[in-house]
Amino acid sequence: MATSSTSTIADIARHAGVGTATVDRVLNSRPGVNAETVQKVMQAVTALGAPAVLRGRPRLRDNFRFAYVLPAGGSHFFDQVERQIAQTAGDFRHQHITEVTYRFNAEDPAQFAADLAQVSDCDGIALLAPDLPSVKLAINEQVRAGVHVVTLFSDVAGSMREVYVGADNRAAGRTAGLLVARMAGAPQRDTLLLLSQATRLSAEIERRIGFVQVIEERFGRLRVLRAPDLPADDEGAYQALLQYFKQELDPVRLAGVYSVGAGTAGVVRALAELGLESAQGLVAHDFTEAHQALLISGELAYVLHQDIHYCVLTASRVLRGLCENVRGALNVVQPRVEILTAENFH
Structure with a gap:
């Protein structure tokens, strides 16, 4: 028998062994929840009582x-x-x-x-x-x-x-792909370099996927080459990228660079040392003080940012x-x- 006490969505979620978002979906009859889970939630509601539906922004607590x-x-x-x-x-x-x-x-x-x-x-x-x-x-x-x-x-x-x-990180990666590909110049420059760190952040994974997708879909003459995971610090990124160019990539073929994560200043330094600062377009993420300086100097073409x-x-x-x-x-x-x-x- 349902109690008359005021339960909360969190109480019901704990009782049913599901998340509060699932409880919210069930109570508001929204799709996306399987029948078994709906039954668990409703059994919890029966046991604890339905939560009060609050509109607006009532203050239930002081802090x-x-x-x-x-x-x-x-x-x-x-x-x-x-x-x-x-x-x-x-x-x-x-x-x-x-x-x-x-x-x-x-x-x-x-x-x-x-x-x-x-x-x-x-x-x-x-x-x-x-x-x-x-x-x-x-x-x-x-x-x-x-x-x-x-x-x-x-x-x-x-x-x-x-x-x-x-932000939608896959859309951000696709946007970066459009910008970098449209800056690609001479036909012999057919390689776009994709740089990131081993952070395991889904944001960076989604950006990489979006970037590759749009290049494959819209820019058939270009190929994407992903460098090994770079260190997150500028000095480490600089050293790793220099070594990579020496072993894996002909600088003459470089058409653009997409820096998914950190270490952009080190990337800029490596490109300058190789004489590539004006031969490619560089796109990075997040409007930091370092990126502002690189935009002003012209060493960074675009920064993708969210509020x-x-x-x-x-x-x-x-x-x-x-x-x-x-x-x-x-x-x-x-x-x-x-x-x-x-x-x-x-």
Whole structure:
């Protein structure tokens, strides 16, 4: 017999052994949930009572505590995200949100997952993490414990996370492919170089897939050559790329370069040393201070960017909506992929 106590979506999710997003879909009769799972959710509703449907943004508590979890390391983008979280503190306070930021070592997936599983005393987690089985398990443990989880900038599909906040990374890779291919010059230059790190971030994997797709579909005369995973630091990327050119690639055939992740300054330095700074177009991601300088100098043709401030705030808005059982909390307008040049970033 159903109780008269006020249950929450998180209570029902724990009882049914599913994610809160699944409960939300079942209660709102949305597709995408199999019959067995629907039955489990409805049995939990019968046992616990249906949650109150709340409209708008009612305040059920005085304050919420959300954790932002980012990879550690020397990535300029990760550092920029951390700064943006700190700079958004005023907005968080106004919304009665306390934020805390953690940086875990993503080069050790097992340790990253263990650290993530130990994050406690919070109502929600906004997570930028490698897409690996151990991380998925850690996410699922948090969700089953009643903590809401959203992924930020890079998704961990197949986990019990409730929504992804960030740009369409496959579309970003396709955009990079169009830009690089259209800058390709003389016919003898028929090779596009694809550069990335061994981060295991799904964002970078999706960018690579999109890049290769659009080249194969639209630019048959060009071939994509993917270099071995580069170190994330500029000096390491510089040394590794120089060695790669000496052993694997004829510089005369290079038509363009797509840098998916970090180390762009090192890539620029290696190309300059080989005398290729004006013979190819270079596209990279994320509008950092280093990339701004490279745009101004002309060493970087385009930067693909997404609104970090918007994503950080949206993650907190979604988490708060989930905590308060607000209908429509999972409806997210994702940021566009912006194309920045030396002329339009001001």
